[in-house]
Amino acid sequence: MASTIDSKQRPDLxxxxxxxxxxxxxxxxxxxxxxxxxxxxxxxxxxxxxxxVSLQTFWxxxxxxxxxxxxFWPPDLSELPTFLxxxxxxxxxxxxxxxxxxxLALPLSFLVASNVAPFPFLRIPLRGILNFLRSxxxxxxxxxxxxxxxxxxxxxxxxxxxxxxxxxxxxYAEVLETLPPEPIExxxxxxxxxxxxxxxxxxxxxxxxxxxxxxxxxxYNVRSSVILGIVGAGGIGYELTVxxxxxxxxxxxxxxxxxxxxxxxxxALSAHWRRRLN
Numbered sequence: 001m002a003s004t005i006d007s008k009q010r011p012d013l014x015x016x017x018x019x020x021x022x023x024x025x026x027x028x029x030x031x032x033x034x035x036x037x038x039x040x041x042x043x044x045x046x047x048x049x050x051x052x053v054s055l056q057t058f059w060x061x062x063x064x065x066x067x068x069x070x071x072f073w074p075p076d077l078s079e080l081p082t083f084l085x086x087x088x089x090x091x092x093x094x095x096x097x098x099x100x101x102x103x104l105a106l107p108l109s110f111l112v113a114s115n116v117a118p119f120p121f122l123r124i125p126l127r128g129i130l131n132f133l134r135s136x137x138x139x140x141x142x143x144x145x146x147x148x149x150x151x152x153x154x155x156x157x158x159x160x161x162x163x164x165x166x167x168x169x170x171x172y173a174e175v176l177e178t179l180p181p182e183p184i185e186x187x188x189x190x191x192x193x194x195x196x197x198x199x200x201x202x203x204x205x206x207x208x209x210x211x212x213x214x215x216x217x218x219x220y221n222v223r224s225s226v227i228l229g230i231v232g233a234g235g236i237g238y239e240l241t242v243x244x245x246x247x248x249x250x251x252x253x254x255x256x257x258x259x260x261x262x263x264x265x266x267x268a269l270s271a272h273w274r275r276r277l278n
Contacts, residue, residue: 015065020269027185028104072252075251075254089235090237093233094225098161101165104166108165113176113177118198133165138221138224138228142233153235156235164221167217167274172210184202208277215270218270218271227239
């Protein structure tokens with residue numbers, strides 16, 4: 001009889017213990033969430049104060065912004081040939097800088113990808129170099145190279161190439177590391193060395209993804225090349241800065257229209273090529 005009662009009561013006791021554990025765990029989780037929520041709110045409030053965010057100041061400045069928008073029209077087209085040349089210069093910086101990065105990033109990705117790297121001892125130092133290149137923004141590289149090679153688009157090309165090489169090689173390596181091993185093992189079974197395996201098995205398999213990454217970073221570089229003119233690295237950004245400083249809004253309107261047209265054209269072209277790849 002006693003064993004029958006125990007067998008009937010045991011599930012209830014276990015259920016009570018489980019409910020108590022869940023209650024205590026629930027309270028602990030609630031306290032943890034409350035703590036981290038309080039930390040997040042404190043950081044957000046401190047950030048808003050440090051950034052001096054003020055809706056009142058923004059509201060008071062709206063009439064001036066409206067006045068400026070009215071002064072944008074009509075755009076001043078008297079310097080259109082000069083602006084077109086500067087826009088082409090911006091595009092050329094992105095094309096040459098991205099092309100240089102592709103040439104450098106492809107072999108680097110081969111050397112740092114864990115599944116195909118021919119010299120494993122080089123992976124860690126090369127990844128450190130790529131992290132360094134990726135952590136410094138294009139505009140900082142451009143500022144540095146303006147001091148080295150002087151004002152002009154060449155400094156912009158170097159800035160784009162150095163930063164993009166770090167980002168592109170890392171993304172390329174991630175693509176190579178996710179490739180299925182079967183085609184690589186099949187080519188290696190024929191006695192092929194690492195270089196031939198990369199050329200005849202790895203590269204054809206990864207090519208669509210590599211091209212997609214290259215197009216994406218080219219789009220990004222076209223937009224960032226506009227900013228390079230602000231630090232003296234050439235392109236339409238220089239004309240943009242001059243117009244802003246002079247409050248020459250009709251001239252500024254023409255430049256903004258050209259930048260919008262250039263970026264829209266690049267986006268459409270890149271999207272078309274990506275669809276073709278898919």
